[in-house]
Amino acid sequence: MDTIINQAIFSSPTLAEVMTFLDEEDEYWDDVLAIMINKGIVELRHDYIQMPTSNVGMHPKIRDNPLFHPFKNAIGAIDGTYIPVVVRKHKQARYRCRKGLTSQNMMAACSFDHQFLFVCTGWEGSVADMRVLCWCCESGGFTIPEGKFYLVDSGYANTDRFLAPYRGVRYHLSQFDGNARARTHRSPRDLYNHRHAQLRRPSAY
Structure with missing residues (x-):
């Protein structure tokens, strides 16, 4: 074939x-x-698409905002998304994602300037985000400069190269909006998750 x-x-x-x-x-x-x-x-x-080199410096959005200094070695964010596809009936189970759509699971790494640094396409929609990321690192040519890391959501494992938020603690930016009580940080983990979400979603702050 x-x-x-x-x-x-x-x-x-x-x-x-x-x-x-x-x-x-x-x-x-x-x-x-x-x-x-x-x-x-x-x-x-x-x-x-160009991956960062070993001499990549601190991003201005981190350097110029003291709130983000704890993330000084972050070089971007990673996320997965589902791309709807039409496949033959005998393949639909493999391509059906958790949302019920037949799709491909695409992973993208982006800078804080919204520029693509790495893209992986073609995985079936039923495949977990973490499996796609592992393949990218092991076989797909995705490399991270020494001492740097990407921000990821809770669908990925927390490692020295991929920094995830705390689970069981509010994370989405909408949860921090509203009255003064909602904007008050309840714990160090709550504060960390808020800053993580703000930096990972640059257009939101």
């Missing part, structure tokens, strides 16, 4: 020829489409 798919994508010079192949080899549609999308992303990666 791989040989057939490669011939369709990499040997045929026109879209019309590819579509003719898909019409004749309908059973391979999902695989061909996935390869075409991933090939396009790979070709664009150097233009739009």
Whole structure:
């Protein structure tokens, strides 16, 4: 099958020829489409996606705001999102996410300037965020400069390279809005989660 798919994508010079192949080899549609999308992303990666180097400095949003100084070695944030896809019936169980949609689980690492630093696509929607991140680090070429870390949500494990919020303590920014009582920090962990959420969602503060 791989040989057939490669011939369709990499040997045929026109879209019309590819579509003719898909019409004749309908059973391979999902695989061909996935390869075409991933090939396009790979070709664009150097233009739009660049991972931080070892000499990356403190981000101005942290440097210029004393509230965020405890996160001085943070270089960005990581999150997963579901991209809706249409797949054949026999594949739907693998692609069905916790929201009930057939989707791909895409992971992205972004800077505090909202610039993509790393993107991983193609995982089935049923796959956990942490599994996707582990694969990226072990096999996907995702590297973190020594001494630096990314902010992540509670769906990821807390490590020296990925800093997660405390579980069982309020975290979402909406929970800190409202009256004076809501804005008062109830404990050091509560304060930490608030600052973590503010920095991880730069557009919110």
